[in-house]
Amino acid sequence: MFMKIIINGRAVKESIPKPQLLSDSDVIERIFNHMDNQTTDLGDRVWQEPVEHYHSQERFEAEIALLKRTPVPYCPSAALPDKGSYIARKAAGTPLLVSRGLDGMVRAFINACRHRGMQVAQGSGCSRAFICPYHAWTYNLEGNLRHIPGQEGFPGVNPEEHGLVEVSAREKGGIVYVMQEGEITEDMLAGCLDYFSPEQQMFETDEMVDEANWKILNETLMEGYHIKSLHSETFYPYGLDNLTLVETYGANSRVTFPFRRIEKMRDVEPDKRCIDGLVTSVYLLFPTASVSVLSKHTNLAILEPISPTSSRWVLYRMVNRAADGVEIPLEEAKRDALFVGDSGQNEDREAARAIQESVASNANSHFTFGHFESAIVNFHQHLAMHMDKQ
Numbered sequence: 001m002f003m004k005i006i007i008n009g010r011a012v013k014e015s016i017p018k019p020q021l022l023s024d025s026d027v028i029e030r031i032f033n034h035m036d037n038q039t040t041d042l043g044d045r046v047w048q049e050p051v052e053h054y055h056s057q058e059r060f061e062a063e064i065a066l067l068k069r070t071p072v073p074y075c076p077s078a079a080l081p082d083k084g085s086y087i088a089r090k091a092a093g094t095p096l097l098v099s100r101g102l103d104g105m106v107r108a109f110i111n112a113c114r115h116r117g118m119q120v121a122q123g124s125g126c127s128r129a130f131i132c133p134y135h136a137w138t139y140n141l142e143g144n145l146r147h148i149p150g151q152e153g154f155p156g157v158n159p160e161e162h163g164l165v166e167v168s169a170r171e172k173g174g175i176v177y178v179m180q181e182g183e184i185t186e187d188m189l190a191g192c193l194d195y196f197s198p199e200q201q202m203f204e205t206d207e208m209v210d211e212a213n214w215k216i217l218n219e220t221l222m223e224g225y226h227i228k229s230l231h232s233e234t235f236y237p238y239g240l241d242n243l244t245l246v247e248t249y250g251a252n253s254r255v256t257f258p259f260r261r262i263e264k265m266r267d268v269e270p271d272k273r274c275i276d277g278l279v280t281s282v283y284l285l286f287p288t289a290s291v292s293v294l295s296k297h298t299n300l301a302i303l304e305p306i307s308p309t310s311s312r313w314v315l316y317r318m319v320n321r322a323a324d325g326v327e328i329p330l331e332e333a334k335r336d337a338l339f340v341g342d343s344g345q346n347e348d349r350e351a352a353r354a355i356q357e358s359v360a361s362n363a364n365s366h367f368t369f370g371h372f373e374s375a376i377v378n379f380h381q382h383l384a385m386h387m388d389k390q
């Protein structure tokens with residue numbers, strides 16, 4: 001399927017493939033084949049990415065511009081459960097306020113009061129109105145300006161023309177996407193999977209800042225070539241080194257990392273095999289988000305670039321369901337999240353920060369991504385394509 005995208009007034013044809021991912025039993029079959037032959041999925045090209053792209057201000061600004069014209073995950077739908085639920089935070093450097101209206105629709109606004117620009121809400125919560133903390137101009141959930149204290153002091157100011165400025169927001173498959181320039185159409189989300197079921201509960205949110213370019217942090221999630229060397233005492237005792245399945249769908253990808261305990265599926269008939277709890281699946285939602293389906297919980301991670309050399313992780317953790325559809329106990333999901341966060345993920349973040357310290361030196365002119373790192377190659381190929389379209 002092809003669709004026409006307008007970027008900066010120019011029409012660009014972009015294919016939006018319908019995601020076709022392997023079934024559970026095909027995933028398991030392919031993993032067993034790799035285990036038996038000591039192989040892994042391989043890409044077909046080596047990619048060299050200029051190191052400058054990890055510290056240049058110019059490149060950073062071009063990437064922020066891309067994020068503004070791309071539908072980017074903002075939060076799971078479950079993070080805005082009720083009418084009046086809201087989350088305020090920066091996206092692509094702009095403070096946004098995303099809320100669920102009385103009609104159940106999610107709307108996104110630039111979080112800037114129309115009086116003198118103060119942010120009208122902070123953090124998250126549930127409210128029927130947004131009262132600006134500076135001089136109390138008051139907006140409803142639809143962003144309309146409903147009250148100006150001492151309105152006689154503002155002759156000629158028409159409240160109808162001073163609502164919060166809305167940007168595009170759309171929900172699909174349990175995720176709220178926002179785009180600051182232009183309108184998100186259904187076609188633009190055609191390549192997005194249903195990542196969360198409507199009943200899946202969110203149990204935790206978290207934020208942390210790393211002194212590393214967002215791409216270095218993203219790259220740690222997309223290959224299994226480093227499992228034994230970097231995670232020798234954390235993930236490796238449970239997982240396999242350099243054995244991953246890589247599937248790409250447009251700019252997005254799914255990388256499957258098997259646990260050793262997948263062996264128990266050998267005795268199960270192929271059509272009764274189920275991967276839940278036996279693999280970690282990491283979906284890249286191009287460009288800055290990822291969904292990691294772990295044993296007991298799923299993590300939606302959104303990377304917010306702060307500067308060329310620092311990034312904020314915004315994390316939303318959701319409870320998984322067992323194969324029979326029953327929700328896994330909350331305590332188990334929390335333990336799972338603690339284990340992953342305290343161990344292997346910290347090692348990845350440390351590695352990213354260490355890499356960042358040398359990017360501005362002249363040690364490397366390029367970073368090289370090989371055949372084991374094909375999901376990263378796919379990411380960079382698409383990023384380069386989008387950068388060219390500026």
Ligand code: FES
Nearest residue numbers: 113115116132135
């Ligand atoms: S800046 Fe919001 S009321 Fe003045």
Ligand SMILES: [Fe+2]
Nearest residue numbers: 220231344348
């Ligand atoms: Fe890792």
